Amino acid sequence: MKVVFLDRDGTLIAEPPDKQIDSLDKLELIPGVVAGLRPLVEAGFELVMVTNQDGLGTKSFPRESFEMPQQKLLRLLEGEGIRFNSIFVCPHRPADQCNCRKPKTGMITEFLARNRIDLANSFVIGDRETDVEFAKNLGCRSVRLLTGEEASNADYAATSFRDACRFVLRGNRSGSLRRKANETTIDIRINLDGTGTYNVHTGIGFFDHMLTQLSKHSLIDMDISVKGDLDVDEHHTVEDTGLALGSAILQALDDKKGIERYGFLLPARLPDRHAGRGAVLQKLFGGRTDWHVGVPMDESLAKVALDIGGRPYLSFEGRFERERVGELPTELVEDFFRAFADGLRANLHISVEGRNDHHKIEAIFKSVARALKQAVSLDGRAPDILPTTKGTL
Ligand SMILES: [Mg+2]
Numbered sequence: 001m002k003v004v005f006l007d008r009d010g011t012l013i014a015e016p017p018d019k020q021i022d023s024l025d026k027l028e029l030i031p032g033v034v035a036g037l038r039p040l041v042e043a044g045f046e047l048v049m050v051t052n053q054d055g056l057g058t059k060s061f062p063r064e065s066f067e068m069p070q071q072k073l074l075r076l077l078e079g080e081g082i083r084f085n086s087i088f089v090c091p092h093r094p095a096d097q098c099n100c101r102k103p104k105t106g107m108i109t110e111f112l113a114r115n116r117i118d119l120a121n122s123f124v125i126g127d128r129e130t131d132v133e134f135a136k137n138l139g140c141r142s143v144r145l146l147t148g149e150e151a152s153n154a155d156y157a158a159t160s161f162r163d164a165c166r167f168v169l170r171g172n173r174s175g176s177l178r179r180k181a182n183e184t185t186i187d188i189r190i191n192l193d194g195t196g197t198y199n200v201h202t203g204i205g206f207f208d209h210m211l212t213q214l215s216k217h218s219l220i221d222m223d224i225s226v227k228g229d230l231d232v233d234e235h236h237t238v239e240d241t242g243l244a245l246g247s248a249i250l251q252a253l254d255d256k257k258g259i260e261r262y263g264f265l266l267p268a269r270l271p272d273r274h275a276g277r278g279a280v281l282q283k284l285f286g287g288r289t290d291w292h293v294g295v296p297m298d299e300s301l302a303k304v305a306l307d308i309g310g311r312p313y314l315s316f317e318g319r320f321e322r323e324r325v326g327e328l329p330t331e332l333v334e335d336f337f338r339a340f341a342d343g344l345r346a347n348l349h350i351s352v353e354g355r356n357d358h359h360k361i362e363a364i365f366k367s368v369a370r371a372l373k374q375a376v377s378l379d380g381r382a383p384d385i386l387p388t389t390k391g392t393l
Contacts, residue, residue: 001046002118003085004168005138007102007126008051011145011161013073015127019054022065027072034080036165043169046085048111050124050134052102056091086111103133112138123168125161129153143167156193166378167193173376175252179244183236184228186244192252192376194221202226202241204234206326210365211241217369220249220376234329242336246343249376253308258378261387263306263371265293295367300354302363306371307347310393314338318352318360325358333361337368346375 009015014028021027037047055061066089074084088107092098099106124135127145132154135142143164144154158164173192179185198215200208200222215222224245228237253259294303302318314337320330341348350368354360379387386393 001115002044003048003122003140004040004045005048005050005108005122005124005134005140007124007128007131008049008073010127011125011131012049013069020061021069022061024069024072027069029073029076030161032160032162032165034077034082036162037077037082038080039169040165041082045168047082048108049084049087050102050107051088052090052092052130054093056089103130103137105134105137108138125158125164125168170254170258170378173252173254175248175250177244177248177251179240181236181240183232184226184240186227186240187223187225188244188248189221189223190245190248190252191221192249194219196221198222198224200224202237203228203230204237204327206328207234207238207241209326210328210361211245213362213365214369214372217366218373218376220372234327234332235335238328238332238336239339242339243343246340246346248343249372250308250344253376255386256308256393257386258382259308259387260375260377260379261308261393263304263308263373263375265295265304265367265370295363295370297354297359297363297366298356300352300356300359300363302350302352302360302367304364304367304371305349306368306375308344308375308393309347309388310345311347312342312345313347314341315349316351318350318364320357320360322357325361328361330357330361333364337364 006012009019009021012030012033013021014030016026041047053061053066056066057063077083088111090098090100090102090107092101094101119138119140122140123143124131124138124140125143125145126132126134129144129152132142132144132152142154143156143158144152145161145164146152146157146159156167158167174190176189178187196216196219198212198221200211200215202208202211202224203226211222211224224241226237226241228240230237294301316334316337320333322330324330337348337350348368350364352360352364354363
């Protein structure tokens, strides 16, 4: 079975300043707990509460004053269809040096032995770094609820409880691909829910620079290693990388449920409520409805629209004056994005204007990155819905 191990204080219920929830009036649910946990239960996760309660059963924290809010919490959640498979409480203090206090796993040793737990697909959700360590000790993944900018080693740092549960539901949306052909050997690992960290080596300096822009501005972590037949020319390396990268992203999207699907650049200078309203744009910008929609780079401007809808198509409008920028032949920019659209099975429209070819290419990559960030993001209002009327994407 797959399990979500849940911390209690600071995770399910608010932690009061004195850190001790010993009366009913201190009981306060964290927002999103019910809405977040219900889909996890429906998806077949077992819920297990694991909590440290310092000095429980002593004079300063009698068991009765713990049980009252605890039982109330359980009844409240049960009324919403949320039940815990098991509950484990460590009553010790750090000085007791017990074997059960998180991040140690002594409390659930027997539970682990009794049940067949699919640890690779199980998670810990908690608000402390000790919860993250607890997950590491168990060998499952960790989600930490952050309230500010704290650093964390968690697999995922969530900004809200619902966000945390959404991550658990999706798993880590990652893809990896190894593609070995006569001309190229490609290793790609990507994480859609990343932070835009990258490690890119294709042997073509300027191309590496562009791929890092794609990662940075889409927030998709990318690990790309390519060994191509550069002694012939750059074509295979660039095209095969595009195809493999698109395929890895498609793989990470899994069934595509809940994704935004479309990516485009909203008018930067208009409030959101005007987004997509052609008539308003017409009025405000005197008929020029397009100039502000795109990524500028000095005198260059790239415009991109993307639909990850299962129908590969590339429209590319733009001309380059130079044959190469750095070691990258400029004609391969279009070829890269055609292959990328094929791999991702996406409809990608790109147009670019400008004077400097370096600027034009960089504006395109950044623009595609922004559109991609939008299209692969999860729509919080429709986490389990496929954004199409056709039933398949
Ligand atoms: Mg806690």
